[in-house]
Amino acid sequence: MKFARGAFALLAGGVVAVGGGGCAHAPPRVSPELSARLASEPGTWVSGSASGLGRKAVLNNKDFIWGLAFAPRGARVAYSRLGSKSYFLSVWELGSAEPTMLADPAINPYEFDVEGVAFSPDGTRVATAGKDSVVRLFDAATGVLVAERRTEEPLSVVAFHPEGQWLVVGSYKGLMTVLSAPALEYGSEERGHLGPVTALAFAPDGTLYSGGWDKHVRAWRTSVEGLRPGQARMRFERRAGSVVLGGTVNDKAPLSFALDARAPALVLTSEAAAAAGIDVPFLKETVNVPGPLGTIAARLAPAQSLRFKSMRVEGVDVAICDACVPQGTQGVLGAPFSERVDVAFDEVTQEAVLSLKGGPPEGAVTVDALVLARRSEFPFPAYVSDVTVDARGQRLGVGLSEQKPERDRGVYERERKGVEEPQGPFNAGALVDAQSGQVLAKWPVHRGVVATAAISPDGRSLASGGWDKRVYLFTEGDADARGEHRFDWSVRRVRFSPDGRWLGVAAWTPQVASRDGDSDPAAVLLDVGYESPTVQGPGTAGASVAP
Structure with missing residues (x-):
């Protein structure tokens, strides 16, 4: 179902209130009491069976949106968008009643895609990684460029270590490079995958999970070592x-x-x-x-x-x-x-x-550097397009595609002709055990490429998005989707907020010629509903709070 253009109303800061259709059903939002508790207990999250997706706000309805990330702390979200002549990094504050844009700095020329976006653990910095091979670090509040470093290979993804002193970038040729933060000095590297590194995600204990087009997810131990490099x-x-x-x-x-x-x-x-x-x-x-x-x-x-x-x-x-x-x-x-x-x-x-x-x-x-050491690897019968990890580091959300997630002329021709891509047992989002690699549940409902998969903070639910223009929400123990949201072009990224209340979606939008330049929703915040929600955290067993 398509959003009704007449239902959009511009609010302060350029936010668009969402009207019209798009969700299978709209569950009640997380209660004010539960929201207040989450705000008063930093590092906690909602736990429960996800019950559906509601509508919160559209942050962008003009551009192609590529990467998207929430800040672990600080109630912020950022995404990379393709403007007319360059890519931009849009950073939004989510703490008030309506999202407010904080910064929108240019990143690099439009010829070089920017898919990698990640916040530092404290939410004060945002890193980007692009096909121009450059890592950039921005101040999240002002958009000022803090540091940049050119690497050897075109970059696809970036992730911060939980302690914030290091970040890792992955390249389209399989190289994973460790850089210090905020100086972006070279630390170490590993050739982690054959072909593109499509995902990097740190668990709270510092374990790094990477995914790639070589159909593997790999787990890496990390430690800081003193090196005398020769x-x-x-x-x-x-x-x-x-x-x-x-x-x-x-x-x-x-x-x-x-x-x-x-x-x-x-x-x-x-x-x-x-x-x-x-x-x-x-x-x-x-x-x-x-x-x-x-x-x-x-x-x-x-x-x-x-x-x-x-x-x-x-x-x-x-x-x-x-x-x-x-x-x-x-x-x-x-x-x-x-x-x-x-x-x-x-x-x-x-x-x-x-x-x-x-x-x-x-x-x-002797130079201290974060060093990656391979712990284990999990092979899959499909291309790995995305990997996320839950708040305790026990489960992974993995996006899998039987077709290579590569947009070529054939893909565009089929889209132009309205040809429906096939379903397949491994065109799916999957819940995976982080220690063994065992697939705990998977939902093969997408047609064609599954571009992204996000696990909820409590590890019980999964959101997936694909080139079939769909975002689905699933919960453990239920074979059917609990929620669905439809877009007008390919979905690029889905991510849960750290507290589990929202789902952020990055999508491409058709370039509709209009007087005000508006098109269809591309950067969207959705409310996530839960059945009998509780508040949990690293040291909590969960206490029931009325929804």
Whole structure:
């Protein structure tokens, strides 16, 4: 059922009140008494059999919405939206009677999708991860960019560790990278999946669950370890006969280097040197460097530092010469680099393995980093599109699709012609035991790709969304959906709020030409109803509260 356009009414902050159809039935909302108790006891949640979906508010009815996340603390929600020329991060405050937009900063150009959105545990920061390979950290209240870091591969998802000092990003090529927060310094990495990492979710004890198109969910133990890194694995490219690596000088701007052991010096362009904090006009020393038209007396910056992920090369002299650097790169790693670093190539993973000759030097600084260690893996007979974890870390919500969740020309053609996608036993949302990987329940009601699945905080209910334009709500012990909400295009993400009262939905909306630019609902908050709800928390057994 489609929302009636005439039933929309604009409220303060751009919120749209929802009218018309869309839900199978509208259950009573969580009572004011229960809501007050949840607010007075931070970290608690509603528990009970989910009974249906009601209507709260539409936050956006203009754009394609991609990723969506609730803040663990602070009653906030954020989503990434595609504007006319760029992606934006919209952050909303939910504590008052009506949601209020706090910030709406631009993220990156529209060519690079942004699916990864995650709040820090205290709700004060929002991280995004996009196909431009950049992780960005924003202040949730103001939208100010706090930090950003370019990684080696296009990024799909991001998640914060429960303690807030680390975050993990997953790439479309299977790499999982740990970064510090808020500085976004490199910590460690693991090649977690073959193909895209589609989900990252932390349990309260720090266990990380990841999902991917290799049809696996993997569980990772995490621990902070002191590392004296003497090795780094780097993605590399081949350009015009040269091997190109990415690194930084003086821990500043990321740069691309051509590897050339024949060059007598380590060379930077003047622009790259300035980005690295080198004041070129004040350099006094020079060094002779061969250039395209003969020998060049290049300015010399002594005792600089190079960093390749966690591996450092200290005390390196750098020549500044624009004409000596191949086009498309910003520096050359010449003989002084090759004398100190061995480089081997893994053609299978397209990675260069860099190793300090002789290992880390004596007295090298130990760096603390969060390290991932594989605990277990759960194979499925379908592509894993999403993974979420309940408030106690005991159960997972997993989205499964028999078809690869990849939007290609065939998908668009079938949608244009109104061809209905097939149902299948593993086009489903599933409740999964987090220790064993056993499927406790699954609901194969979607037609075609199931793009997302969210488990309720108490682990008893599941919401799923798909390209069939449907969001369903299920509860353990019932084979039928307890609630349904229909959209006008693909559903991208569903998430329960940390207290279980609301379900946030991110969807695409048809681009309807109208005078005010409005289209159909795309970022929506739904009320979740419960039978005989109780309030529970990490240290509670649950006390009944009248709904």
